[in-house]
Amino acid sequence: MIELAGLGANFAGFNLEDINLCIGAGEYFVLLGPTGAGKTLLLESIAGLYNIDTGHIYIKGKDVTRLSPECRQVGIVYQDYALFPHMDVEENIAYGLKQKGTPRQERKELVSNMADFLEVTHLLTRYPKNLSGGEKQRTALARALVVEPEILLLDEPSSALDGQTKKKLHRELRRIHKELHKTVLHITHDLEEALSLGDRIGIMEHGRVIQVGSPQEIFRKPVNQFVAQFFCHDNIFRCQVQNKEGKMKITVETVEFSISSENICDGEEGFLLIPAEGIILSAEPIKSSARNLFCGPVTATKNMGAITDVTLDIGIPLVAKITASSAEDMGIKIGDKLFAAFKATSLHFFS
Amino acid sequence: MVMKPAGFTIIFSLLGSVIVLLIVLPLLKMTLFGDPAIILETVQDRDVIEAIWLSLRASLYATLFCLIFGIPLAYILARHDFAGRRLIEGLIDLPIMVPHTAAGIALLTVFGKKFFAGQLFSKLGIGFVGRLPGIVVAMSFVSLPFLVNSAKDGFRSIDPRLENISRTLGASPWRTFWEITLPLSYRHILSGAIMMWARGISEFGAVVILAYHPMVAPVLIFERFNAYGLKYSRPVAVVLVLICLIIFVALRGLAKRERS
Numbered sequence: 001m002i003e004l005a006g007l008g009a010n011f012a013g014f015n016l017e018d019i020n021l022c023i024g025a026g027e028y029f030v031l032l033g034p035t036g037a038g039k040t041l042l043l044e045s046i047a048g049l050y051n052i053d054t055g056h057i058y059i060k061g062k063d064v065t066r067l068s069p070e071c072r073q074v075g076i077v078y079q080d081y082a083l084f085p086h087m088d089v090e091e092n093i094a095y096g097l098k099q100k101g102t103p104r105q106e107r108k109e110l111v112s113n114m115a116d117f118l119e120v121t122h123l124l125t126r127y128p129k130n131l132s133g134g135e136k137q138r139t140a141l142a143r144a145l146v147v148e149p150e151i152l153l154l155d156e157p158s159s160a161l162d163g164q165t166k167k168k169l170h171r172e173l174r175r176i177h178k179e180l181h182k183t184v185l186h187i188t189h190d191l192e193e194a195l196s197l198g199d200r201i202g203i204m205e206h207g208r209v210i211q212v213g214s215p216q217e218i219f220r221k222p223v224n225q226f227v228a229q230f231f232c233h234d235n236i237f238r239c240q241v242q243n244k245e246g247k248m249k250i251t252v253e254t255v256e257f258s259i260s261s262e263n264i265c266d267g268e269e270g271f272l273l274i275p276a277e278g279i280i281l282s283a284e285p286i287k288s289s290a291r292n293l294f295c296g297p298v299t300a301t302k303n304m305g306a307i308t309d310v311t312l313d314i315g316i317p318l319v320a321k322i323t324a325s326s327a328e329d330m331g332i333k334i335g336d337k338l339f340a341a342f343k344a345t346s347l348h349f350f351s
Numbered sequence: 352m353v354m355k356p357a358g359f360t361i362i363f364s365l366l367g368s369v370i371v372l373l374i375v376l377p378l379l380k381m382t383l384f385g386d387p388a389i390i391l392e393t394v395q396d397r398d399v400i401e402a403i404w405l406s407l408r409a410s411l412y413a414t415l416f417c418l419i420f421g422i423p424l425a426y427i428l429a430r431h432d433f434a435g436r437r438l439i440e441g442l443i444d445l446p447i448m449v450p451h452t453a454a455g456i457a458l459l460t461v462f463g464k465k466f467f468a469g470q471l472f473s474k475l476g477i478g479f480v481g482r483l484p485g486i487v488v489a490m491s492f493v494s495l496p497f498l499v500n501s502a503k504d505g506f507r508s509i510d511p512r513l514e515n516i517s518r519t520l521g522a523s524p525w526r527t528f529w530e531i532t533l534p535l536s537y538r539h540i541l542s543g544a545i546m547m548w549a550r551g552i553s554e555f556g557a558v559v560i561l562a563y564h565p566m567v568a569p570v571l572i573f574e575r576f577n578a579y580g581l582k583y584s585r586p587v588a589v590v591l592v593l594i595c596l597i598i599f600v601a602l603r604g605l606a607k608r609e610r611s
Contacts, residue, residue, distance in 0.1 A: 012432075049515050069518035076519045082512040086534050095530075096520030147520060 001025040001183045002151060006055035011041055016207045028177050030198030031187040038207040039187040043153050048072045059150055075144030079156035081136040083128035089139050090124040096147035114146040134165045154186040170196055203227050221348050228273050234319035235274035241266060255315040258291035258344040270351035278346040279320035282339045290341040298336045312340055382589050393586035402571040403591055410551030413490035414544050421499045429506035446493045454492055455560025485562035490551035497546040505539025545602050552595060
């Protein structure tokens with residue numbers, strides 16, 4: 001549906017560099033990255049609001065690189081909604097239909113249907129200044145969707161909303177995606193939002209897309225330290241690979257870990273990721289097939305609501321995430337000696 | 352809101368009132384202490400009426416001229432960053448800074464009968480020296496910064512993303528300008544146009560060099576002051592000030608009503 005081939009551009013000193021990306025028809029793709037990564041610029045380039053210097057943009061197989069925005073059939077929703085302040089909700093929603101020359105009666109009908117779909121019918125005569133954040137958001141979505149764009153581009157649509165309204169918007173976006181089967185490109189810096197909405201996620205940093213995959217793939221196997229940290233992994237350690245008696249070991253300071261990866265070489269240096277969610281804790285020695293078994297005192301605990309972070313000193317600080325009820329059952333206290341076990345397959349090495 | 356100390360507010364109010372008095376006192380003195388009989392006579396003076404009408408008309412033409420050519424310029428300056436933008440912005444502000452008589456001389460060197468542009472327009476039947484077009488050009492030159500700068504501020508105050516959205520919804524750049532940009536910057540443009548018109552009506556220095564005749568109101572005031580003294584120039588000034596005051600209060604009121 002959308003294909004970006006070698007897209008490159010310079011915008012006042014900021015570069016988008018060699019971006020290659022394919023988003024399938026009907027896919028909900030989330031582009032995740034920190035502020036200043038170039039996400040909005042990429043989105044606006046796809047919409048045709050900026051000219052790119054190199055590469056091509058294809059929409060439904062058609063090269064739209066040099067087409068003006070009005071010819072690309074993309075709908076865009078900005079984070080601050082950008083509703084036309086001099087028009088009421090009905091006029092805002094009808095704007096695109098008016099530009100397309102839709103007859104007045106048909107326009108009225110389409111606006112009414114879309115207003116029903118997004119539950120803004122009772123707001124049609126109101127002006128944007130008299131709407132709440134959620135109402136503005138639904139109006140902006142209605143305005144973008146009523147013209148039936150091929151692609152819906154969402155620029156951090158929930159960043160200005162409070163927690164409850166944000167959750168409601170996520171439900172709404174899932175419903176829109178499910179019922180209208182739109183191809184959606186959603187950009188955000190919110191990891192939770194990306195994980196909860198994206199069929200696939202792309203990670204963006206300094207104007208480059210550095211990893212694309214399913215939320216699980218990226219979570220389990222980040223390509224570099226930046227992605228690992230962005231996914232809030234606690235246990236990322238600088239390490240070295242060593243071949244010991246034919247078995248690959250990873251050494252972090254003086255601690256050795258077993259890993260089952262075929263793509264590492266003896267002497268290679270890089271980073272080791274130990275997913276905190278995959279660590280089993282016990283007060284008794286663990287009988288397990290897991291090849292990584294450690295023991296150490298608890299140095300810190302952190303209650304995160306439903307989850308508790310427990311830090312063990314096994315020569316390096318190792319964080320394990322367990323449910324709060326498990327932590328309570330175990331009666332974990334600072335200084336308690338605990339056993340930890342995790343599988344060699346759960347470890348991930350990256351350079 | 353943080354409450355300022357009373358003393359602070361009082362001192363600032365006293366200092367500020369000096370400026371208000373500087374404007375109000377001479378106008379009040381001139382307007383209220385004139386001889387009503389002479390003012391009545393002035394109102395019926397054909398030369399005075401013609402001069403004031405010419406001032407209003409010529410300044411209106413100058414404003415319309417600058418609306419047509421100045422709005423696109425203001426939009427380009429507001430929306431595009433290009434080499435030389437600051438230079439052009441400086442050039443637009445220049446008429447505020449140069450003495451207006453100097454501006455008149457500069458215009459004469461271009462639109463005078465002996466010069467290229469003057470000769471070219473003369474072949475088209477348009478004369479500038481001592482003609483209405485000369486007055487319009489002089490008024491445009493000195494008062495265009497008010498319109499262009501105000502329109503530029505108006506365009507800059509609009510979130511460019513509104514225009515982006517309009518484009519993605521199928522509107523061409525022209526339609527976007529007419530349906531989004533212009534309605535949202537309308538107040539700034541109207542305000543700038545009123546200011547420009549007002550400034551044009553009061554223009555003397557540049558006009559007197561390019562077109563002493565036909566006489567606009569400020570030139571007539573100057574001539575009567577030179578020929579007959581304060582007694583006969585003051586009523587003309589009073590009538591001009593009163594007419595301008597009525598028109599501008601009405602226009603401002605209209606603009607305010609539109610805003611609400």
